[in-house]
Amino acid sequence: MAPGTLLNESNSPISTDYTSILAPTNTDTPTTAPHRPIPLPLWSPPFTSNTISPESVLLRRNARSPPLWNTYADGNWLEVSDGTRKWKIFDGSGGAGVSNIGHNDRRVYAAIDEQRETGVSYAASLSFRTAVVENFANFLIHSTNYEMAEAVFYCSGSEATDAAQKLCYQYHSRLKQDPQPGCRWFIARERSYHGATLGALELSGHRGRKEMYKPILPENTQFVSSCYPYRDMKEGETAAQYVERLADELDRKIRKIGPEKVAGFIAEPVVGAALGCVPALPGYLAAMKKVCRKHGVLIIFDEIMCGMGRTGRMHAWQEEGVVPDILLVGKGLAGGYAAISAMIVGKEIVVALGHGVFAHGHTFQNFPAACAAGLAVQMIIQDENLIQNAYEKGEKLEKKLAARLGNHPHVGNIRGPGLFKGIEFVLDKKTKETFHPEIGVAWQIYERGLTPEYGIYVYPGSGTVDGFKGDHIIIAPAYNVTDEDIDLVVDRVSNLITSYFEDLKVSSK
Numbered sequence: 001m002a003p004g005t006l007l008n009e010s011n012s013p014i015s016t017d018y019t020s021i022l023a024p025t026n027t028d029t030p031t032t033a034p035h036r037p038i039p040l041p042l043w044s045p046p047f048t049s050n051t052i053s054p055e056s057v058l059l060r061r062n063a064r065s066p067p068l069w070n071t072y073a074d075g076n077w078l079e080v081s082d083g084t085r086k087w088k089i090f091d092g093s094g095g096a097g098v099s100n101i102g103h104n105d106r107r108v109y110a111a112i113d114e115q116r117e118t119g120v121s122y123a124a125s126l127s128f129r130t131a132v133v134e135n136f137a138n139f140l141i142h143s144t145n146y147e148m149a150e151a152v153f154y155c156s157g158s159e160a161t162d163a164a165q166k167l168c169y170q171y172h173s174r175l176k177q178d179p180q181p182g183c184r185w186f187i188a189r190e191r192s193y194h195g196a197t198l199g200a201l202e203l204s205g206h207r208g209r210k211e212m213y214k215p216i217l218p219e220n221t222q223f224v225s226s227c228y229p230y231r232d233m234k235e236g237e238t239a240a241q242y243v244e245r246l247a248d249e250l251d252r253k254i255r256k257i258g259p260e261k262v263a264g265f266i267a268e269p270v271v272g273a274a275l276g277c278v279p280a281l282p283g284y285l286a287a288m289k290k291v292c293r294k295h296g297v298l299i300i301f302d303e304i305m306c307g308m309g310r311t312g313r314m315h316a317w318q319e320e321g322v323v324p325d326i327l328l329v330g331k332g333l334a335g336g337y338a339a340i341s342a343m344i345v346g347k348e349i350v351v352a353l354g355h356g357v358f359a360h361g362h363t364f365q366n367f368p369a370a371c372a373a374g375l376a377v378q379m380i381i382q383d384e385n386l387i388q389n390a391y392e393k394g395e396k397l398e399k400k401l402a403a404r405l406g407n408h409p410h411v412g413n414i415r416g417p418g419l420f421k422g423i424e425f426v427l428d429k430k431t432k433e434t435f436h437p438e439i440g441v442a443w444q445i446y447e448r449g450l451t452p453e454y455g456i457y458v459y460p461g462s463g464t465v466d467g468f469k470g471d472h473i474i475i476a477p478a479y480n481v482t483d484e485d486i487d488l489v490v491d492r493v494s495n496l497i498t499s500y501f502e503d504l505k506v507s508s509k
């Protein structure tokens, strides 16, 4: 045998003659088309100012009205334009609860620049690591008081939700001692939202949002009731009895599917967009975790909207110390300064992973510049004690909203911890009957809020009751709001709501 010959496992020589593989089968016929340049005129930006023309070529998201131009932002104020005039709006919701330190904070831009000083624009997470990403993961584990073990960063909440499903499945089917490959079912809650990708949408209980895509969803989720005392607690039932009823429902659902087939149970500790800031009742999370533990089902908390300080706690589950197996965070993680989410993994799963790896990866996971932005935002929140401020200002906001709007005939319920307030609207306060969905009450209130007359950004939600009927708005300002800001928000929101319903009465007469 010639020296240097490659051997296979049975010590036979491996052929290194690749000519038959590489040679074209028919040398007369070229296998690729000749490269011909396509002459395109040079492109230059068509929008030289914020005008209504030319026509936008962005795929539309909002069927009701074209979005306003956002020409400038600073602190909690947005400068907007409709193409003909400019005005200012107070950012009372940061989109869907994203902005938590306000806009234009130069300290965050400086931190992104500092990361870029390393010259690393992109670090492929399979091959390289960077200090900023390691630090941000370390910060997140610290934020759980070391109750959880490891973290990974993605770009959106939906990606994190999908990753959680795969990790649960990998845990049950490969990692744990008695693997259960048939463990493909998830249990989620009605009137919930966990994201827009097919996996995350499948987990979502908001019927209105998933209806159209049902035929292409994976069909691996079954649903139990959400914890929604305003509508679902029975007369004469105590909170403890209601929680027990919900825990019993989960228990029965797991047993019906078969505990060996259920991978995970997912819940938002405070339901965001789907219900409008409805917190779990005391004892609820613990009761659900107990049922999951009994059956060996993993528990996932989706805190993509309610987490990272929004409720006046770093993580909403810390209110009662109920640690999940998997925690999902997003939105407020970088306060809108970067597109980033994270999946934080509990000790049991990490121990089961051992020296193995989570079989899942994205090109842009653990993106250094996004982590630099997120870490800077979290340091500002820490240094300025903003979670405490969110708690205190949240208390104030709730009291003042209740005083101004509590008796309004169409305000059914005001709820939510910290700076995460939902206002649910009803046609009839006593019966809790909703407005007809075609009116689009929440959307009309939101649109009116954006006008120069009202100048307040609130976040609308519909389908509160069953995915189609029901309206609410969310008020979720940045954690650094002042007492004066709270007064302004209460004033503007109260005027907005009262004037809207006065005009609705006139127009429906």
Ligand SMILES: Cc1ncc(COP(=O)(O)O)c(C=O)c1O
Pocket: 096, 155, 156, 157, 158, 159, 161, 193, 194, 195, 196, 268, 272, 273, 302, 303, 304, 305, 306, 330, 331
């Ligand atoms: C609770 C919750 N989970 C998941 C998501 C999905 O996050 P993203 O829109 O970043 O994909 C959202 C978004 O609204 C959310 O509110």
